[in-house]
Amino acid sequence: MTETLRRHHDAYPTRTGSNYMVLDRPGPVAWGTAADGPIDAQTLQGFESKGYLAIDQLVDPEELEVLRVELRRMSEDPSVRADERTIIEAKSQEVRSIFDVHRTSEVFKKIANDPRVVGRARQILGSEVYIHQSRVNFKPGFEGKEFSWHSDFETWHAEDGMPDPRAVSISISLTDNYTFNGPLMIMPGSHKKFISCGGETPEDNYKKSLIMQGAGTPDKETLTRFADEYGIDVLEGKAGGAVMFDSNCMHASNGNVSPYPRSNIFIVFNSVENTLVEPFGADQPRPDYIGVRDFTPAG
Amino acid sequence: MTETLRRHHDAYPTRTGSNYMVLDRPGPVAWGTAADGPIDAQTLQGFESKGYLAIDQLVDPEELEVLRVELRRMSEDPSVRADERTIIEAKSQEVRSIFDVHRTSEVFKKIANDPRVVGRARQILGSEVYIHQSRVNFKPGFEGKEFSWHSDFETWHAEDGMPDPRAVSISISLTDNYTFNGPLMIMPGSHKKFISCGGETPEDNYKKSLIMQGAGTPDKETLTRFADEYGIDVLEGKAGGAVMFDSNCMHASNGNVSPYPRSNIFIVFNSVENTLVEPFGADQPRPDYIGVRDFTPAG
Numbered sequence: 001m002t003e004t005l006r007r008h009h010d011a012y013p014t015r016t017g018s019n020y021m022v023l024d025r026p027g028p029v030a031w032g033t034a035a036d037g038p039i040d041a042q043t044l045q046g047f048e049s050k051g052y053l054a055i056d057q058l059v060d061p062e063e064l065e066v067l068r069v070e071l072r073r074m075s076e077d078p079s080v081r082a083d084e085r086t087i088i089e090a091k092s093q094e095v096r097s098i099f100d101v102h103r104t105s106e107v108f109k110k111i112a113n114d115p116r117v118v119g120r121a122r123q124i125l126g127s128e129v130y131i132h133q134s135r136v137n138f139k140p141g142f143e144g145k146e147f148s149w150h151s152d153f154e155t156w157h158a159e160d161g162m163p164d165p166r167a168v169s170i171s172i173s174l175t176d177n178y179t180f181n182g183p184l185m186i187m188p189g190s191h192k193k194f195i196s197c198g199g200e201t202p203e204d205n206y207k208k209s210l211i212m213q214g215a216g217t218p219d220k221e222t223l224t225r226f227a228d229e230y231g232i233d234v235l236e237g238k239a240g241g242a243v244m245f246d247s248n249c250m251h252a253s254n255g256n257v258s259p260y261p262r263s264n265i266f267i268v269f270n271s272v273e274n275t276l277v278e279p280f281g282a283d284q285p286r287p288d289y290i291g292v293r294d295f296t297p298a299g
Numbered sequence: 300m301t302e303t304l305r306r307h308h309d310a311y312p313t314r315t316g317s318n319y320m321v322l323d324r325p326g327p328v329a330w331g332t333a334a335d336g337p338i339d340a341q342t343l344q345g346f347e348s349k350g351y352l353a354i355d356q357l358v359d360p361e362e363l364e365v366l367r368v369e370l371r372r373m374s375e376d377p378s379v380r381a382d383e384r385t386i387i388e389a390k391s392q393e394v395r396s397i398f399d400v401h402r403t404s405e406v407f408k409k410i411a412n413d414p415r416v417v418g419r420a421r422q423i424l425g426s427e428v429y430i431h432q433s434r435v436n437f438k439p440g441f442e443g444k445e446f447s448w449h450s451d452f453e454t455w456h457a458e459d460g461m462p463d464p465r466a467v468s469i470s471i472s473l474t475d476n477y478t479f480n481g482p483l484m485i486m487p488g489s490h491k492k493f494i495s496c497g498g499e500t501p502e503d504n505y506k507k508s509l510i511m512q513g514a515g516t517p518d519k520e521t522l523t524r525f526a527d528e529y530g531i532d533v534l535e536g537k538a539g540g541a542v543m544f545d546s547n548c549m550h551a552s553n554g555n556v557s558p559y560p561r562s563n564i565f566i567v568f569n570s571v572e573n574t575l576v577e578p579f580g581a582d583q584p585r586p587d588y589i590g591v592r593d594f595t596p597a598g
Contacts, residue, residue: 142519146556148441179478179533180553220441224558232557234478254479255554257445258531259523 011164012157014196015281020219021196025165029191029246031126031271038116039123047124051191052245054237058116058172064240068174070107071136071263074098085289089145095138100289102134102267112267117170118299120244121269124168128297129269132156132167132276133290136174138263144182144256149223151195152268153247155216158201158281160291165191166274167247172265177237182256184243187230190250195222201282206290218250226250272297310463311456313495314580319518320495324464328490328545330425330570337415338422346423350490351544353536357415357471363539367473369406370435370562373397384588388444394437395444399588401433401566411566416469417598419543420568423467427596428568431455431466431575432589435473437562443481443555448522450494451567452546454515457500457580459590464490466546466569473562476536481555483542486529489549494521500581505589517549525549571596 011026030048034041039053047053059067074080075095081088085099098104102112111117112134121129139145152169156162177183195218205215218226230250235243245251247268256262270276275295279285288294310325329347333340338352346352358366373379374394380387384398397403401411410416411433420428438444451468455461476482494517504514517525529549534542544550546567555561569575574594578584587593 141523142447146554148556178531180484180531182553185479185557220558224440227558232477232479252556254481254556255445257447257551257553258484259519259526 010280012153012194012196012280014154015158015198015200015215016196017200018198020198020222022222023194023196025192025194025248027164030124031166032123036123038119044123047244047246050188050233051249052186052188052243054235055242055244056237057240058242059111059240061240064174066107067111067172067265070105071174074101074105074136075138092140092143094140097135097137099133099135101136101265102131108134108136108265111172111265113298115299117267118269121168121170122299124244125166125269125271128272130272130292130295131298132160132162132268132270132292134265134267136263136265139182139253139256139261141181141259141261142257144262146182146255147253148217149250149252150217151248151250154195154197156247156291158216159206159279159286161276161279161285162270162274163277164274165246165248167268167270168244169247169266169268170242170244172242173237173239174263174265175261176239177235177262178258178260179234179236181258181260181262182254183262184235185252185254186233186235186245187226187250188233189230190226191246191248194248195250203283205282206286223250269298309579311452311493311495311579313453314457314497314499314514315495316499317497319497319521321521322493322495324491324493324547326463326465329423330465331422335422337418343422346543346545349487349532350548351485351487351542353534354541354543355537356539357541358410358539360539363473365406366410366471366564369404370473373400373404373435374437391439391442393439396434396436398432398434400435400564401430407433407435407564410471410564412597414598416566417568420467420469421598423543424465424568424570427571429571429591429594430597431459431461431567431569431591433564433566435562435564438481438552438555438560440480440558440560441556443561445481445554446552447516448549448551449516450547450549453494453496455546455590457515458505458578458585460575460578460584461569461573462576463573464545464547465573466567467543468546468565468567469541469543471541471564472536472538473564474560475538476534476561477557477559478533478535480557480559480561481553482561483534484551484553485532485534485544486525486549487532488529489525490545490547493547494549502582504581505585522549568597
């Protein structure tokens with residue numbers, strides 16, 4: 001009975017064991033206006049229609065260096081490497097991601113709460129915002145692995161209990177992004193549709209899905225239709241720049257055989273009017289370091 | 300004694316068990332002149348300096364369709380799939396490459412001997428040419444695998460006994476090449492240096508190396524230096540177009556998570572003045588369907 005009711009009120013049903021379906025995503029994408037600043041009207045309009053915006057330079061070279069040094073320090077720190085919040089690639093033994101850095105590192109806490117970052121997130125979401133997730137990501141040269149197409153919101157809804165796609169991610173580049181080193185790819189406009197995924201969530205799915213997506217991955221047929229309709233934008237950009245993208249963007253990245261590694265800081269802001277409830281498609285919420293349940297406003 | 304003599308006269312020593320080394324590659328790259336046609340002076344000069352040239356449209360849409368139909372026919376033919384000349388991806392059971400197609404398919408024989416193709420090869424190599432290798436390649440969407448950096452000549456020299464890098468490859472695109480579906484990447488100018496590779500050739504190395512390069516792969520340090528010096532060109536282009544590249548170009552391709560597969564016809568022309576001898580870095584030459592020993596001129 002509870003189950004039936006829950007499904008009934010869910011505008012984004014997914015992993016219900018039924019077929020893949022494409023649903024409209026109701027409501028605005030950009031909730032604020034240009035008057036709220038710092039994002040100008042045209043950029044905000046682009047975010048609404050494409051689902052993302054690019055910032056050529058978010059931090060200056062000195063700040064960038066500080067972030068890089070902190071990244072290196074953490075990835076070499078034995079206690080960080082041993083922490084469950086750190087994802088280590090089995091084969092190479094290299095650090096792939098470190099979660100929760102806005103709470104474990106003063107340097108990353110500072111940038112995650114910086115007005116340039118939080119101000120934009122507030123403007124897009126039209127409210128105070130809090131940090132739903134933070135991490136630093138590494139994609140090594142020569143052997144960097146791909147990440148297949150997915151909507152982050154699909155996972156956050158199913159596994160973390162995020163009610164609506166009123167969340168925005170910022171990826172701050174610590175290295176240059178070329179077309180050839182596995183940059184972020186987005187299907188512009190795809191954020192206005194929600195792909196309800198087949199299958200169900202396996203127990204403790206996050207332990208695998210952080211390495212390689214399984215549950216919550218759309219089917220090939222729907223992805224092909226989406227690519228035909230929306231196209232694929234490849235997001236090049238310099239170190240120190242950033243990309244902000246809607247939580248429901250269909251995105252992916254290829255592997256990286258080039259000698260140039262990629263790394264970034266990834267922070268997810270959620271509206272304080274969209275705080276987490278019980279997961280919509282899993283028995284248990286994921287750990288707090290992946291889907292934060294401290295809703296204190298950032299900034 | 301024979302061994303010592305052979306090494307002594309080898310301008311391209313590789314897999315000798317010693318360290319990685321960068322050697323100059325003596326001699327011309329483009330042997331003919333613009334007067335020989337059909338390649339114009341500027342394009343030929345670009346080939347000399349960059350090591351490759353692009354042809355926007357080599358075949359017309361009707362010819363392209365004939366090639367595609369033949370590709371599909373062969374990849375679905377059970378006898379072709381069972382043939383040792385066909386490389387099947389273990390996991391997906393999809394065809395990855397079919398070798399020797401200029402001898403097993405009338406359609407591919409025709410294009411491999413077409414004046415538009417052979418004429419350009421003759422002009423670049425400054426002599427009659429013969430086909431050293433032919434194949435069709437498939438890189439599926441969603442799960443296409445990467446190919447790491449290598450010089451084809453290094454392998455043809457070590458494992459097939461090709462004396463000098465007086466050979467040119469043509470890759471005719473049967474699908475569109477985007478930056479995001481794992482296109483050919485070349486380090487322009489790298490063809491003027493030869494990377495002598497460490498290690499030795501394992502027995503029957505070709506059975507593995509056709510799937511994923513191992514022996515003959517340069518070390519990361521040298522590759523990083525090369526990328527810094529030469530840069531990386533990503534070769535986009537439409538179906539029906541082609542790329543011709545020098546046998547000693549450092550090239551690679553990333554994997555492909557996009558929905559769009561990549562396929563091409565790949566034909567290697569060698570100068571009749573550069574026919575094969577005993578392998579320079581292996582005990583046995585590879586099979587004739589990989590390194591052809593019929594030196595009859597093409598065209």
